[in-house]
Amino acid sequence: MTDIDTLAPASHLKRLEAESIHILREVAAEFANPVMLYSIGKDSSVLLHLLQKAFYPAPPPIPLLHVDTTWKFREMIAFRDRRARETGCRLIVHINQDGVAQGIGPFSHGATVHTDVMKTQALKQALDKYKFDAAIGGARRDEEKSRAKERVFSFRNAQHRWDPKSQRPELWDLYNARIHKGESVRAFPISNWTELDIWLYIYRENIEVPSLYLAAERPVVEREGALIMVDDERMPLLPGEVPQMRKVRFRTLGCYPLTGAIESEADTLPAVIQEMLVARTSERQGRVIDHDPSASMEKKKQEGYF
């Protein structure tokens, strides 16, 4: 019998890392055709790092899937391709071609339609096309209320739907990976990490993240209180609207027209962490899509969103 304070079997981050590695290995061992959703942001960068550690010295037995909405920051795409090359991971990129054919985009169709068609539907298409039975994602329970309720192994029916009212019980670290043909599991290895844990781990492990997280002079316009970066010529400017160079950075990365920047002087990782320690808003605040109705994440998840 030992007290937890004196036992301290490992540091906090080491313990989180071990838990995530355990989950990743369970996915690899129990599913026939798993994939890891790679969305290029900080959480994905941590996931990719953990994936490499979990199977070391073997290369990760799980490929990466990026669902490309075609509206990501240009830097993200360059970063993605480089990281896949450097890590030797197999990268699958899926774009909803139906959506492209219909010309779906955030400016023409709005955030909700764009996200549904180019992200949620695209994800479902990709999972069906490659017949993945498990998809690993970087969602964390501290991000949002419905995620706080989700299991580590989150069961999805053949239509990819999440049923929050009858989740499988999940005791200890015993994950039930049994599914019928067509059904799938979304697995969340970093469920128990907080945003602060993610940044400290990135710092400690020296994990590379897109420089969009660091403050720099960038061309932005202000819309409905959000600072939107003009990342390419597809962004229609309103009459009289002129992009201004401001020193900004991003707390999360998504489609550039839907991701608000914050003004910041933090151009190094330690400075970003310091800024976050005194932050008064949560990271998802910058996400336009989350501000629909208050329960929108839950609804989107039921429809198959991550």
Add this chain to the structure above:
Amino acid sequence: MNRIDAGAAIDAYLQQHETKSLLRFITCGSVDDGKSTLLGRLLYDTKLLFDDQLAALEGDSRRHGTQNGELDFALLVDGLSAEREQGITIDVAYRFFSTDRRKFIVADCPGHEQYTRNMATGASTAELAVVLVDARKGLLTQTRRHTWICALLGIRHVLLAVNKMDLVEYAEEVFRPIESAYRELAGQMGIGQVTAIPLSALRGENISCRSSRMDWYEGPSLLEHLETVQIVRPSSDLGFRMPVQWVCRPDQGFRGYAGQVAAGALSRGDEVVVLPAGVRSRVARIVTADGDLDCARVGDAVTLTLDDERDISRGDIIAATAQPPQVADQFAANLLWMGESPLLPGRPYWLKIGTRTVTAQVTEIKHKVDVNTQEKQAAKRLLLNEVAYCNISLDQPIAFEPYEHCHELGGFILIDRQSFATIGAGTLAFALRRADNIHWQHLDVDRAARAAIKGQTPACLWFTGLSGSGKSTIANLVEKRLHAMGYHTYMLDGDNVRHGLNRDLGFTDEDRVENIRRVAEVARLMTDAGLIVLVSFISPFRSERRMARALFDAGEFREVFVDTPLEICERRDAKGLYAKARAGDIKNFTGIDSPYEPPEAPELHLQTTTASADAMAQRVVESLLD
């Protein structure tokens, strides 16, 4: 602040962050005890709410709130829209916060009996439980149930939060009797560590700092206690144990066994034993992506290589040779049933423990325990949210530890083999017999020898179908033909066996399962003896037919589906049974008030409306001799 300063500051912060201990706790209590309010208050008081979350809360409070537009903290933690509409907690929500002294993961658990499985999910990973009681109501049935479930899952520390003290004028006379009653209750259930705190979640009294309204109380505030309570964890004096999760083989030169250390510590060069096989070896390397380690400790995720090549796979346990865990295949266990359909003794389920999945049956329910009163009752089945003490038998031995010594090697889940749902969770108490005491009698005359002397390949023809479908008619014709051709056969018929071997069984679901189990075992012994066995049983449930199939070698078991529509069976009604069932004189009659689950992939599917019994018997014989 310049760059170098920021870097140094973060290094210092990282150091502090890294050395904080983590406490995982749950909050539980009945519906109106103010559990969610307490949690919301805790997050608010520790300044862990962001401005945008507060703004959303203000909006939600106006729309759904119950505090006349004031901040309703309950809305902060009830995450699902159904929960907010109904004002109840359905599933467990995890929240994260930290203070200067500790980090916390809190699982906010539902209190309704129907969501017990979700409470168990939250409690399984917790070290402490905050049990809420409404000061005006005192201990309720739910208090008892929640405390007991905590005890069942091995939580040794309880913080009794006597809430809503503001509504009883902060009176000590209200608090003390509740405290002493609870101490007695917790003591009975084996929870030794109880701290009782009078508080008001709504008013913030005794939450993050001590209340000035209750001078008579000299103990810590809620947060102070959470920050300082000394948690005792089991398993620290066990030897090294690690379930193998994954065999890592990047190339011919490397073969490593990856896993997370469940107990004890291990150094390079230590001698280990691999269980259940009992193979011994020595640790060559403890590999991680950050370099080899000299020593691995509880909780570490590592990859071990051994001195010599061994046949080790996922599910095996690598343990210290000096102090190995026991190996057994029969256990006494506590079991919480979480399935929509009842637990039936004898029915096979998958059991997952550590990284191993085996087939298990509950062989006997010793007694079930009323979750509200802890009264022991006799039971033949378990329903949703019922708990029992029972005997469990596995189809193969496993290495384990009693749950009280090690949760990782003593906690298990049961998975339904058809729906794949998680339908049970249990804790191993002790082994009923050690597997290393069982030795199969070695016989020189084996099944191959017995079959050879008869000049035939043994088989089990399993005829399934509704009563009156023609199973026995066809099976009889098949047996006559085989006999005429010189084959050694035996027929097991439902009616005949029920007069003898299974005379003690009725027609409830449990008895039907046991009926089939016995018949399947007898059929297996007969094929062992070299016979071709014809089994003619309604055998309505897929899972039992699957259980029977699993007893035989591949190709030996042939399921013959005698498919006759219910209307035709009922019209024939040779024994007059359907008429009686329709009249209500026979209960649980298959096809009438008890289901028949048709085979999904039978070896033979006989549609009796399309051919004569003779022709179909011929098909069976041909398929067998093919």
